[in-house]
Each structure stands twice: as C-alpha cells, then as structure tokens.
Amino acid sequence: MPADPDLHSAPRRRRYGLVARWLGLGLALSLLTGCLVDSKNPIAPPGADAMDPEILGSWEAHGEDGAVFFHVFQPTGGVPGAVEVIAVGFEKDKSGSVDRYCGHLSRIEKQHFINLIGPVEDCAKTEGEPYFFVAYDRTLDGVLTIRLMREEAVKKAIGSGKLAGDKDASGGPTAHITAESAAIRAFILADTGGLWDRALAPLRRVEPPGN
DSSP states (O other): OOOOGGGGSHHHHHTTTHHHHHHHHHSOGGGOOSOOOEESSOSSOOOGGGOOGGGOEEEEEEETTEEEEEEEEOOTTOOTTEEEEEEEEEOTTSOEEEEEEEEEEEEETTEEEEEEEOSOSOTTSOTTOOBEEEEEEEOTTSEEEEEEBOHHHHHHHHHHTSSOEEEOTTSOEEEEEOOOHHHHHHHHHTOOSOSBOOOOSOEEEEOOTTO
16 A cells, blocks of 8 residues: 655654754755655664774764754663764754664674664654664764765665665655665665765764863
8 A cells, every 4th residue: 555645754854853953054954855764674783793982972063053962872781883862952042952863883894874763752662763874984083974865866766666665645756765674785785876965064073071
C-alpha cells in the first residue's frame, strides 16, 4: 500500500531541532525541498570497530542567529560506539534552547558516520524512530566538517529500485529509506560523488578551561 506523503515530510522535518538551524549556517533552509533524508535502519549496528574518541567533546559554530554548540559524549553504560549529542543554541536576545540526539558511530572503510535519532527527551525511548545520517571529517587542528545525504539522490535511487524506500500516495519516491543496513552500506560505497551535500558550516572544537 502506498504511504501517505504526510507521514514522511513535515513530521520528520520538525524532528531535526537545532540541527535544522545549524543547517542554515551553511545552507539556506529555503533551498531544502521536502524533508531531510531519514532511514528505518542505521548504516551498521553499534560496534567497537567504529569507535572514534576524537569526535567526543564540544564543538561550536556561529551564525547570524547566534552560536550553536554540540556536546558529543559516550553515554554511561552504552554499547560500544554509542554517542549522545546535546545541542545548545543561543539567540541574540540571550535566550536559548537545548536538544538531545541519540545514536552511534559507524565506519565504512575510511569514511566516518554518525547514525542519529532526535531530538528526543529520553534516549531509552527511541525504538522505532528513524535515523538520519551524518558523514563527518575532522582535521588535526580541531575542525569538524559535516555532510548530509542529498534528498534528490536518495529519491532517485528509491525511484529506480536501487535502494528500498517508501513511496508516497501517488507512487513517487520519498526520502525515507527502508533498506537493510548492508544495502545502505553498499549504496554508500557505490557513490561516485553525488550522494552527499556540500560541507555545511564547519564546527570548531571547544577546549575546556585549563587545556
């Protein structure tokens, strides 16, 4: 049965919270058509082979609306590779907001990814919630660059049958991936350059006082 397009657009677009505001630092939200890509399954299950201690810590970006900080840490008692991300946004009027994201790291060859769910109130209550994928690169001087999957590239793959995903009421592809993790990894490995958006506004590491 075709899926209702309303189930795969506005509700997911709202789900990105402060991440959506941060997108505006490097890519105007008005240029984003439809919703951001999400997935029923992660790129890979959690595993120790994907652990990356260098991603842990605090990162910041600045824009016209104010600063956005992302605090990335390993949850106490979490599975290997698990991360939580606390996003803190400050406004010009000194107000602010806080979002929590939950997920885990994945690695495909030399490529690093975060599988994230959120924003959520409780990371213990995320069963059935979709993931969104963040590809990242970090430099030795403390700069983190981020990329997200291009909606149109994913829709094209779903429409052609190269990647399993939901269809809308008219039979057209949505940006919701339903493929198994192994198929998602194969899809990423087959990319020749059009799957990921250009790098968003870079995040810079914030060193704690005394370092």
